Amino acid sequence: MPGGFIGVDIFFVISGFLISTIIFSSLERDRFSLSEFYARRIRRIFPALILVLVSCLVLGWFVLSSDQYKQLGKHAAAGAGFIQNFVLLSESGNFSNTAKIKLLVHLWSLAIEEQFYIFWPLLLLFVWKRHYNFLRVTALIAAISFAVNIYLIQTGQLKAAFMLPFSRFWELMLGSVLAYIVLHRPQFIEKHKDAQSFLGFALIIAGLLLLNKGRDFPGWWALLPTLGAYFIISASPASWLNEKLLSSKLMVWIGLISYPLYLWHWPIFMIENILFSEQHIANRIVSIAIAVLLAWLTYKFLEMSIRVMGKSLRVTFILLGLLVSVAGFGLYSSCK
Numbered sequence: 001m002p003g004g005f006i007g008v009d010i011f012f013v014i015s016g017f018l019i020s021t022i023i024f025s026s027l028e029r030d031r032f033s034l035s036e037f038y039a040r041r042i043r044r045i046f047p048a049l050i051l052v053l054v055s056c057l058v059l060g061w062f063v064l065s066s067d068q069y070k071q072l073g074k075h076a077a078a079g080a081g082f083i084q085n086f087v088l089l090s091e092s093g094n095f096s097n098t099a100k101i102k103l104l105v106h107l108w109s110l111a112i113e114e115q116f117y118i119f120w121p122l123l124l125l126f127v128w129k130r131h132y133n134f135l136r137v138t139a140l141i142a143a144i145s146f147a148v149n150i151y152l153i154q155t156g157q158l159k160a161a162f163m164l165p166f167s168r169f170w171e172l173m174l175g176s177v178l179a180y181i182v183l184h185r186p187q188f189i190e191k192h193k194d195a196q197s198f199l200g201f202a203l204i205i206a207g208l209l210l211l212n213k214g215r216d217f218p219g220w221w222a223l224l225p226t227l228g229a230y231f232i233i234s235a236s237p238a239s240w241l242n243e244k245l246l247s248s249k250l251m252v253w254i255g256l257i258s259y260p261l262y263l264w265h266w267p268i269f270m271i272e273n274i275l276f277s278e279q280h281i282a283n284r285i286v287s288i289a290i291a292v293l294l295a296w297l298t299y300k301f302l303e304m305s306i307r308v309m310g311k312s313l314r315v316t317f318i319l320l321g322l323l324v325s326v327a328g329f330g331l332y333s334s335c336k
Contacts (some may be wrong), residue, residue: 003211009111009171009218010204011262013229015113016175023121024183027128037121038318045114045259046319047306048298052263053079053326056103057333059267063274068101079107080327082114085232095210105222106266108163115165116172135170135180142173153219153295161218168218171226178230189234196237197242232283261295268294280326 026032053076060072085108127137145166152161161167161225181188191198198212198235207224235242245251268291269284276283309315 001208002213003208005213005217006204006207006222009222009225010114010229011109012171013175013178014233015228016116017171017179017233018175019117020120020124020176020247021183022177023124023181024134027124032121032125033126034121034125036311039182039311039313042118042316042319043306043311046323047302048260048263049079049110050319050322050326051100051298051302052260052267053104053277056267057122057326057329059271060103062272064101070336072103073330073336075102075104075273077327077330077334079110080323080330082110082111083114084108085165086111089159089163101270103267103270106208106262110262112163112165112168112308113172117170120172120176135177135185136261137178138173138176142177143168145173149218150220151223152215153314155239158216169217174226174230175233179189180210182234193220193235193239194241196231197239198237200233202243203231257292257295259298260298264298265291270315281304 023032023037056072057076060069064072074087075084078084084104088105088108123137123141124134127134145168146162149161149167149170152158152164152167178189203224207221209219209229211217211224232242233244237243237247265288268287272283272287273279306315307321
């Protein structure tokens with residue numbers, strides 16, 4: 001679909017809702033720990049990311065030219081450091097034909113998410129200790145972030161609006177606002193659950209069909225996928241469409257492998273572009289199948305193994321050391 005790229009915006013709302021629910025609940029029970037929060041992020045994000053970055057660096061050695069491999073090294077380091085969005089802002093042609101050999105372009109969105117979660121728990125902890133209102137503070141910062149997004153679009157800074165964290169933070173904060181409402185103001189959303197769900201799906205489908213790379217995005221257009229995600233989540237599993245579709249075994253399974261699938265799909269597609277000069281639907285179907293298989297294997301044998309190990313401090317530091325090593329190798333490769 002022409003607007004398929006709005007999946008990122010949908011994900012930002014989901015992520016903001018899930019993580020903020022955890023933070024709000026932990027703070028209110030006096031069980032929130034910054035060190036544990038960041039350790040949990042490391043155990044959740046790093047394993048699959050390390051695997052994909054190493055795989056790209058190994059595979060890129062065989063299929064890329066010397067200059068292309070240097071660029072891959074730079075992108076691997078930026079991906080490991082969660083600054084890919086800033087690196088891409090300094091380059092041209094990120095989503096045009098010149099990007100067909102950039103295996104790690106997609107990590108710009110992971111960078112924005114992690115940049116948000118560096119600052120967000122610190123702010124919420126500050127708000128909690130000062131006894132400020134969560135909802136007002138979150139809504140205020142979200143409004144400012146949305147205003148920055150609109151300003152950048154109206155002044156023609158489309159690339160900055162797309163890539164800069166503060167023009168995107170409002171999408172995660174929209175999920176945070178909903179998290180607070182669910183926990184403390186459920187009466188605001190308890191009625192018309194089916195209508196909320198159908199409205200949410202309608203907004204997302206409209207975004208998928210109406211949006212394309214020629215639109216000034218995010219801007220006002222980003223309200224289609226973000227409000228769509230908001231209403232679907234607020235409808236809860238009690239709504240008919242959510243229960244019948246999103247709670248089905250297939251959709252739940254896709255959700256379980258969604259993070260490694262996000263990491264794997266773009267490099268696989270780029271390798272396809274490198275190996276085949278012309279795109280065919282059969283090649284794309286094979287690429288999708290490979291991405292899904294790799295995502296499932298990553299979830300089954302890597303992510304689940306890390307979860308079995310629990311809150312091991314040793315595992316956390318090993319993962320941190322491995323990602324730093326990948327970043328170092330990427331920087332070395334980019335300078336050779």
